[in-house]
Amino acid sequence: MRTDVTDIARDLLGKILFTRQNGWITGGLITETEAYDGPWDKASHAYGNRRTARTEIMFQKGGRAYVYLCYGMHHLFNVVTGEKGVPQAVLIRSVRPLIGLEHMLYRRKSSEIKPSLSNGPGKLCQALGINISFNGKSLNGEEIWIEEAQAPEFHEIVSSARIGIDYAKEHVFLPYRFYWKNEPYISKP
């Protein structure tokens, strides 16, 4: 098990994120991630060890979900990765639908499997049924978990600056975003 949050963000590519809700199991192949390396990372909610009711979950031991509401209408899902007291997390920005496609279509009010179904951090949460009630849950296989792919795909991994963090000043351009080259299920800035 790696400990550096950027390595973990890389390693999460190609794994499968599952949720179970109302007996529905849905899963998507992780194709795009971003690392948030608090407390020194200005883009992180836990920058400067900012410890509040919301960010508390990021200070827990890794292996839990950090879910929060953004822009008053979208949920964003992160994997907490650090040791206890070290606020590190990886934002899942895009997945490729694999399991429970009909449920994903229903949740997204769509009738066609296409990249816009889950190629963004808010979209994939809607597709997988992730909401604020998942915040703090352990990724233990009850309601949300991550599995290795049975037949891993090989893809060239590209890194870039993170998206939507203009407020982070000199940390805006850190290459903390990772995604697969030539993968259609990638978020578009």
Place this chain on the structure above:
DNA sequence: TTCCCGATTTACT
């Protein structure tokens, strides 16, 4: 308690 604004998406010009 007030005020500002965001790790976004979607619809519309």
Place this chain on the structure above:
DNA sequence: GTAAATCGGGAAA
């Protein structure tokens, strides 16, 4: 390309 939708967290007062 621009703008609206929409609300809770965090900082200031």
